[in-house]
Amino acid sequence: NAGVTQTPKFQVLKTGQSMTLQCAQDMNHEYMSWYRQDPGMGLRLIHYSVGAGITDQGEVPNGYNVSRSTTEDFPLRLLSAAPSQTSVYFCAAWGPWDSPLHFGNGTRLTVT
Amino acid sequence: KNEVEQSPQNLTAQEGEFITINCSYSVGISALHWLQQHPGGGIVSLFMLSSGKKKHGRLIATINIQEKHSSLHITASHPRDSAVYICAATEGEGSNYKLTFGKGTLLTVNP
Numbered sequence: 001n002a003g004v005t006q007t008p009k010f011q012v013l014k015t016g017q018s019m020t021l022q023c024a025q026d027m028n029h030e031y032m033s034w035y036r037q038d039p040g041m042g043l044r045l046i047h048y049s050v051g052a053g054i055t056d057q058g059e060v061p062n063g064y065n066v067s068r069s070t071t072e073d074f075p076l077r078l079l080s081a082a083p084s085q086t087s088v089y090f091c092a093a094w095g096p097w098d099s100p101l102h103f104g105n106g107t108r109l110t111v112t
Numbered sequence: 113k114n115e116v117e118q119s120p121q122n123l124t125a126q127e128g129e130f131i132t133i134n135c136s137y138s139v140g141i142s143a144l145h146w147l148q149q150h151p152g153g154g155i156v157s158l159f160m161l162s163s164g165k166k167k168h169g170r171l172i173a174t175i176n177i178q179e180k181h182s183s184l185h186i187t188a189s190h191p192r193d194s195a196v197y198i199c200a201a202t203e204g205e206g207s208n209y210k211l212t213f214g215k216g217t218l219l220t221v222n223p
Binding site for chain 1: 142143145147153154155156157160162198200202211213214215216
């Protein structure tokens with residue numbers, strides 16, 4: 001039981017490049033979400049999903065895309081990387097509403 | 113929109129001291145989470161509570177639903193407790209709910 005597996009751990013991109021951050025969970029949680037964490041800003045919601053085939057935007061969705069074709073996987077795509085997307089990204093999974101939150105180990109992304 | 117406020121933002125303590133971190137929220141919630149993040153590290157769930165009090169080792173979490181307030185206490189603090197502590201509030205139930213995070217409290221425990 002691996003919990004939430006997030007890859008890669010580190011990534012450096014050039015402006016304009018695209019990439020996908022992977023998030024997989026093996027706990028059959030219905031809810032999954034992506035956050036970015038910036039100094040002084042706390043965790044900000046990018047996109048979330050309440051189940052396979054259902055996604056919605058969070059607080060800061062611009063420049064990011066998601067899909068949820070299976071319960072297990074929730075990848076985050078950066079369409080055209082910008083320096084403003086330099087951040088630490090966390091994937092989380094949980095469910096039902098009164099269960100603990102499970103986070104991936106984070107991805108430190110630098111866009112130059 | 114739920115506002116989740118934590119206090120203090122920064123806290124420095126000496127080893128052995130009793131620590132309290134506070135979290136208040138503006139709307140009724142279903143559950144309140146306390147999370148821990150060590151510097152450069154991942155985020156770990158400490159507690160999820162919807163009423164009363166929970167204890168795990170030296171950590172105690174309480175919630176007062178009427179006052180919209182939760183506290184995290186650390187007894188006999190230790191340098192390894194140095195971390196950012198984050199509270200998060202869940203609104204709603206069933207398949208329609210939102211999670212709102214506080215900005216975190218940076219705790220430093222000196223030996």
